Amino acid sequence: MxxxxxxxxxxxxxxxxxxxxxxxxxxxxxxxxxxxxxxxxxxxxxxxxxxxxxxxxxxxxxxxxxxxxxxxxxxxxxxxxxxxxxxxxxxxxxxxxxxxxxxxxxxxxxxxxxxxxxxxxxxxxxxxxxxxxxxxxxxxxxxxxxxxxxxxxxxxxxxxxxxxxxxxxxxxxxxxxxxxxxxxxxxxxxVPLEPTDAEGLGPQHPVNQAIAFIEAHAGESLSVTDIAHAARTSVRALQQGFARHHDTSPTAYLRRVRLEGAHRELAAAEPTGPVTVADVAARWGFSQAGRFAAHYREAFGVLPSETLRARPHVSPLSGGAE
CATH class of the missing domain: 2.60.120.10 (Jelly Rolls)
Known part of the structure; x- marks a missing residue:
């Protein structure tokens, strides 16, 4: 332990x-x-x-x-x-x-x-x-x-x-x-489970509606209530849907999308250019640089400053569960 x-x-x-x-x-x-x-x-x-x-x-x-x-x-x-x-x-x-x-x-x-x-x-x-x-x-x-x-x-x-x-x-x-x-x-x-809206996840399923909204607005200030509202479902049903179909939560999925976006931006930046880790973190919704660095290192195995200096090949973030 x-x-x-x-x-x-x-x-x-x-x-x-x-x-x-x-x-x-x-x-x-x-x-x-x-x-x-x-x-x-x-x-x-x-x-x-x-x-x-x-x-x-x-x-x-x-x-x-x-x-x-x-x-x-x-x-x-x-x-x-x-x-x-x-x-x-x-x-x-x-x-x-x-x-x-x-x-x-x-x-x-x-x-x-x-x-x-x-x-x-x-x-x-x-x-x-x-x-x-x-x-x-x-x-x-x-x-x-x-x-x-x-x-x-x-x-x-x-x-x-x-x-x-x-x-x-x-x-x-x-x-x-x-x-x-x-x-x-x-x-x-x-308590009994709430019924799901569909056996399969079509584009109109609340989980996919939420994913589309997250990916389109990841850099903005979002709460789980905002995401549920955009998906036209309750927060509780959305939480259950993400857990059932993606083994994660809407908040964790949002963090994953933000980290991937920050990772791509840092990897594409010139190491000696004007881009800073703090600027990238802020653009992707991370207000505290220290916590951003900790999440980033947990996801990618390196600090964001190391990605900015080394410009590694961009790889997708694996996993999404907290």
Whole structure:
């Protein structure tokens, strides 16, 4: 199991939004209050993250599709969760789960929180439920299970810290223990799949409509809601369609198209000419150069600056799943 520490901090709302969207495909609208700043630190593995998050001012986030499930413990500040006509306010010491299937809007104000993010694939594997049909029914935990959840998180932190500090073998079952503790505390349900619009993917199928829209507008500021609107379908149905037919998400596919476009442009540029990596990144929708470089290196095995200097043969980006 690959476990790595990470840290992110910024006062720039655009960089913060890119960071959040990069991690949560389910985000729709994101709004920041004045004089905003954010800091996130913790550890990440393929199927889970354990983090501390603090921010000044406020963030309002609207979830539009199933994404990872988060279990949040409020350590300071307030978080308000809106679900239709129901509004729930959480304060210090309270524990709750955020499942984008049933939590459309969350507002946090000057918060300090502990957050454990669990992939739907991990939860589905542990629960024996297909990931795209999994639903977490309870926002707040069963009283008896809340302390068990906190113990599981403390144990995971302790074991992972030991691994990182001493270079010992990573705990291979920590992800499953966290997932099981979350399912015990907040429950699990199976929802029926929405029917697809077509057996085959003709040009009018929403997935192909979305792909055409992404490829035509990749350099513009796009959200998954924009893509779904252009494809004349719901965000949730589009997410399911991309997962079923392309084993990826609309956001990941958009990133793939942007990376391919930036790669072609960097490869075609004169190494000593006026083109810069920052300019190319911005033209293809990447507002933060550091994150662009990380995604680019993951996709192509080299830094964008190396492509600009070397002018390698342009090759398509393989794969699209996050």
């Amino acid at each position: 690959d476990v790595r520490p990470h840290r992110f901090a910024t006062r720039d709302p655009a960089s913060a939004e890119e960071f959040l969207r990069d991690r949560w495909d389910s985000l729709g609208k994101v709004e920041f209050g004045p004089r905003f700043s954010i800091e996130v630190s913790g550890i990440q593995a393929p199927d889970f993250r354990v983090e501390r998050l603090s921010h000044s001012s406020s963030i309002r986030v609207t979830a539009t599709a199933p994404g990872p499930v988060q279990v949040v413990e409020v350590l300071g500040g307030t978080i308000t969760v809106e679900d239709g006509d129901t509004v729930t306010r959480m304060g210090p010491g309270e524990l709750f789960a955020i499942d984008a299937v049933i939590t459309p809007s969350t507002t946090s104000r000057s918060v300090h929180v502990g957050v454990v993010t669990l992939s739907r694939e991990l939860l589905g594997q542990v629960a024996g439920v297909p990931a795209d049909r999994l639903r977490i029914p309870r926002r707040q935990p069963l009283p008896a299970a809340a302390d068990q959840w906190r113990l599981a998180v403390r144990r995971a932190n302790r074991e992972i810290s030991e691994h990182l500090r001493r270079g010992t073998r990573p705990p291979i079952d920590v992800a499953h223990r966290l997932a099981q503790a979350a399912l015990t505390a907040f429950g699990v349900e199976t």
